[in-house]
Amino acid sequence: MPHTTALIYSDSYQKYDFGPWHPMKPVRLAFTYDLIRAYGLLDDVILVEPGPATDDELALVHEPAYIEKVKELSVQGAGEAAAAGWGLGTGDNPVFAGMHSAAAAAAGGALTAGRKIMAGEFMHAFHMGGGLHHALRAKASGFCIYNDPAIAIADLKLRHGARVLYLDIDAHHGDGVQYAFEEDPQVLTISIHESGAFLFPGTGFAAEIGSGGGRGYAVNVPLAPYSGDDIYLEVFAELVAPLARAFQPDIILTQNGCDAHWSDPLSHLSLTMSGFQELFRLEHQLAHDYAGGRWLALGGGGYQAYTTVPRAWTVLVAVMSGRQLDDQIPAEWRQKCARLGQHPAPAWLVSEKAPPLALQEQGNARAAARDSVDLVKKTVFPILGIS
Numbered sequence: 001m002p003h004t005t006a007l008i009y010s011d012s013y014q015k016y017d018f019g020p021w022h023p024m025k026p027v028r029l030a031f032t033y034d035l036i037r038a039y040g041l042l043d044d045v046i047l048v049e050p051g052p053a054t055d056d057e058l059a060l061v062h063e064p065a066y067i068e069k070v071k072e073l074s075v076q077g078a079g080e081a082a083a084a085g086w087g088l089g090t091g092d093n094p095v096f097a098g099m100h101s102a103a104a105a106a107a108g109g110a111l112t113a114g115r116k117i118m119a120g121e122f123m124h125a126f127h128m129g130g131g132l133h134h135a136l137r138a139k140a141s142g143f144c145i146y147n148d149p150a151i152a153i154a155d156l157k158l159r160h161g162a163r164v165l166y167l168d169i170d171a172h173h174g175d176g177v178q179y180a181f182e183e184d185p186q187v188l189t190i191s192i193h194e195s196g197a198f199l200f201p202g203t204g205f206a207a208e209i210g211s212g213g214g215r216g217y218a219v220n221v222p223l224a225p226y227s228g229d230d231i232y233l234e235v236f237a238e239l240v241a242p243l244a245r246a247f248q249p250d251i252i253l254t255q256n257g258c259d260a261h262w263s264d265p266l267s268h269l270s271l272t273m274s275g276f277q278e279l280f281r282l283e284h285q286l287a288h289d290y291a292g293g294r295w296l297a298l299g300g301g302g303y304q305a306y307t308t309v310p311r312a313w314t315v316l317v318a319v320m321s322g323r324q325l326d327d328q329i330p331a332e333w334r335q336k337c338a339r340l341g342q343h344p345a346p347a348w349l350v351s352e353k354a355p356p357l358a359l360q361e362q363g364n365a366r367a368a369a370r371d372s373v374d375l376v377k378k379t380v381f382p383i384l385g386i387s
Ligand SMILES: [Zn+2]
Pocket: 002, 003, 124, 284, 288, 293, 320
């Protein structure tokens, strides 16, 4: 089978839980898994239950003192006062019991997937519990405790000497991954996100292109609010494809946060489900064209836990495994969603009625995207030898 696909999944993902008032709800992953199953997609994938990353593996990216601190605070009853300097015990990243093992499980999933792809056990993998791209070397940030994409990339370099293309389509800048490989020309990071002028973490401007020997190997494409499908597709055609062609990666990691969807409460972007479907197809194509098919897809943000996240990531698994899905969502899943989701359950997987955009908003978004694309072409393309 040319497109063997693995689904990296564990019920233990439910333990990555900042509490009932936190926007990142682990139930989104259980509901995604349920929708994948309801569509019969589990027949098309190899199911892999990963183990947690070890301390040494986490230390590929994180400071040992930080790992120790996370462990210490994971014990129920640990005081939060000492945690703020480490980014923990904050509104975004409250301390919770068992957080070390929950975060180590997310990192373990990315490590396992990357290694098995390089070993040829399967060609594509989706690890929905991963994509925690904001975690920094010694600090939790933006709901992310350990940076599983960066840990997997460091491991792929160490074990396989791999050249890695990291592509991040989450609504938020993939700052932690960029910083981890800021000076490294063996890792090309590309982040397409809502501009830091409007959104957390306030970084990721087009002028940030890496530093030292890694200058030109970090690409940022900040977008204005209301940027939608056509803008993303243009960015892919004009930047992502030529960059991948020039870089010639051994493997592509994608971070597929779906918080750029128009319905997401945390961003102001306007991707539709059919836009996501097209982006996933392009990622798939990219992997086959430039990386021998090796594609590790990670999850990421996504805060419509019942309606948007399960649909987007089910579409991703369908694209990966080459399956066409009926647009009508299986009744079994809809009933469960209506019962537990406190939302009307969506009827269609891809079809939806996105709110119309004002001409002014569209014009602003187009102009901002143009500026970002032009700046990247001017600064990064010459370094990578793209004419
Ligand atoms: Zn394929």
